[in-house]
Amino acid sequence: MSKPVDLVQGTLDLLLLKILALEPLHGWAISQRLAQMSNTTLQVSDGSLYPALHKLELEGWIRAEWRTSELGRRAKYYALTASGRRHLEREAQNWERLSSAITRIVRLKEA
């Protein structure tokens, strides 16, 4: 297995928003989903996860709600807001453009 890649803050935001776009989740579930979906290529330390979530909440892109969890105790569930959805779209587009540009260059055959 390849070494996990460290994520830059901005891209982490993008991933979190995308994950929450699919369905509302609490923090632990998000962390599990992230590892799952990237085939564990991407590793986010849990210590960085929560500050990132709180930041997104502050910016108004996600909304938090306390609900009773499967454990019986309460947990904080996050969901995407409308402005978050818009932000996600923009960010995703930018990412597409950026990554395709980089990919093109990297794939250039050496003469």
Added chain:
Amino acid sequence: MFWPRWVLSLAVRVRGVWRSRAERDLDDELAFHLEMQARANQRAGLTEREARFRAKRQFGGVEQSKERCRDVRAFGWFEDLVRDVHYALRTFRRSPGFVAVAVLVLGLGIGANTAIYSLLNGLLFRPLPVPAPGDIRYLHTLSTRRANEIPQAAPHGTSLYLAEHNDAFTGVAQVEADQAKIGSVLQPMRVIGERVSTNYFDVLQVRTAQGRTFIASDDLPGANPVLIISDRFWRQNLGADPNVVGTTIDLRAQSFVIPFYSAHHCVYTIVGVMPPGFNGVADWLGAADFWAPIRQRAADSLDQRREDGAGSASARVEDVMGAAIVARLKRGLTDRQAEPAVLAANQHLHDEDLNDPRLRREKRILLYGKQTAARSVRGRGGIIPERLAIALMLVSTLVLLIAATNLAGILMARGVSRRGEIAARLALGAGRGRVARQLLTESLLLSLAGSAAAFGLARLFIGLFMAHMPSNLERTSYLFTTAGDVQVDPRALLFTVALGVAAGVFVGLTPALQALRTNVLPALSGGPGLPATARSRVRRWILIPQIGLSLVLLLVAGVLVRTLILAEHVDRGIEPEKVFHATFWLKRLPGDWTDERRRAEGERNRAVRARIFEKVRQAPAVKQAALTDVFWMSLNQTSVVTRSDFGLGQNHWVSSSTVSSGYFETMGIPIVRGRAFDVRDTPTTTPVAVVCERLADQLWPGMDPIGQYLAEYDPKYPGAEPTWRQIIGVAREVKRPGQEERVTRSLYTPLEQSSAWATNIVVRGRATADEVRQAVMSAIADAEVEVEISSAATLVEDIDRALYPRRLATAILALSGLLGLLLSAVGLYGMVSYSAAQRVHEIGIRTALGAERRDIVMLMLRDAIVALGVGVVSGVVLGYAGMRIVSSLVVGLPALDMVTLVAVPALLCAVILAACLLPAHRAARVNPVEVLRGL
């Protein structure tokens, strides 16, 4: 993170003290995560304990994570703010011209305003710099017999009574205006101060900046005389000596026996210096520079009277300790509740007066109240009439409004030009709210910078004005009150800064709101953002009030300036250049003042003055000299009668003066009929007099006044047979500066035929006034007699001093008007140039399609001209109304001044058009090829 770690952890720890809900939530959230992970670990096969341990390790640092979450919450908005500020500063660096203009506009607008408010506040309203000034009350007495009398002091007994028999005041103190002379006899200086009870400062609740205030023992009989001085006095007269406390100063008094000067000295020890800005409460003589205990001063004046031979041995100190009463109402009490105490004091006063034979005929009452803002309960209050001051404040507010609309225009134009940048930021993912916040931060920064500039400018303006104020050379003209310390009034500054910031924020909202609505794509590609009609509509909305306001300002200012200039050049009836005058008094020889003594002193006086006069006349720098008994600016009222009046019992009031021959030549007063006094008029020849034209017309209408007779006589006090004087000449009217509207009827009688004391010498010099001054001073010094000069000035200085208030008003108005014009021109220049920058593509296309340069210029100017037209029309209409209002406030203005009404708008149009032509021309010179390539 640039905050030091310890600050952060401190903040966190502080917050940790209160286990707020946010904290509990954070704990719960992370605890939940750990538990879920532990369970997952258990399912994978670990024991419970191991699972928990492993979960913690997998998480990383729990506490650190919590801290980072807290940071996000706590400092999120603060970080944003700092980032906004940095971004704003970078933006400013890129366009320094714009920033300079914006800051300048705001700085001038707010600064000029603050300066004017502070000056007017300091010169006119002079608020009492004590805590809770609204609780201060004053009591004076008023005689019920005579109407229109100036309020007088309350007797000492009444003050004591009130102090002891009241429960409405926290303290009752006495204060009375006082004056003294310091310095040498040849260069005395008059200082104004107050004599106060020792609890005065306690009642006012003010403390000294150095030394101490009075204590009760300072005013006991026989105590060492002590003095407290003002900050201004300490700086100007004592050179801000840091060891001033403990030094002594000799206060000499005004003589009781005119025209001799008092030789009485009293040495006071300075025990304290008041902080700057405090100049007492007794306003009737002027701003106070010293405070002395009342009993001490009273005892002093009794001693002086005795020394001068005018006192009576039986006089009591308490009798001369009358003073106004100043009291502090207890917090929360109304005047109603103070009434019983005041009524009781009134009764006490009445009872006391009954015992005093002099006062039994008059009934006095105690007047109680707050002093008004104009503080002219006694005397004449401030330098500038209140209504004029209000007019001036309105004018300066107009300037501020112009500056505000200017700034609005500039910021809006800039907002339009930054659409591209804003669109780019939005495309890169910034939230609209963030962008709007950032724009607001920019406006706020500009406002703050402008306010800082304003503060500096205000101090500069005030400093300039204070430096040009005429100095405090005596001559007791109660119409002229010297000003206390004028500093930048904190309230005025706060108000104008708040206004400036509000204007900045409000104006910054528009581009911010624009940003929220920007369509990213078209803005990014550089096309026109707003439709053309919206653009010009918005621009006109800003321009028109600006032009209108400037015009109103200039019209009002123009009218007043013209009038003031006319007033300055009016024919005064004298030729003031190179004329110097001095008042000097001899020292009286000791002894009782009997009639015999009076005659002897009169002789000695005459001899000494004649000697000095001759010396002065012979000095080479002197062309002409004369003697007179009154200072030319004062009005000595006398009652006169003509022969026909005498029979009818009528009389006329005139202002008379006794002058030596040569007076008219020295002063430059033309004699229009007959002759002036000369050697023919001696004590043995016919008594003669000279009248002024207006008086002649009034006394003998239609007849030749030469040869007529009049006498100084008051039918109310018939005494000996009046001395009839023959009129030998008619002189031109003398218009005293500052009183041009006043009708003065002047009568002149020759010194040789009168027993008046000639205390003034008037000298016309050949060269400069300073040389004349020197000549007079050395003549007096040579006379080897002790002489005190109580005032010395040139006529030009007198005129300057009297005209100062009007000149101040003119200067303020003219500057405000010009400022308004400058701001408008700058604003409109900015608008046209930004508009030109915006419409570069359009211009390029038009030029490519064949438009002439002139057409382009006209296109650029069209909006400006329309705005100018509407602005000028509305400005003229409003300005006309303003002119009418101002003419009703100030005496001596013509009702309608066509010249100003036409010239000023023309000037405004010319300046503004010139300002707009520059950028318009530049726009027209755009190369269409380059522009089109950019599309």
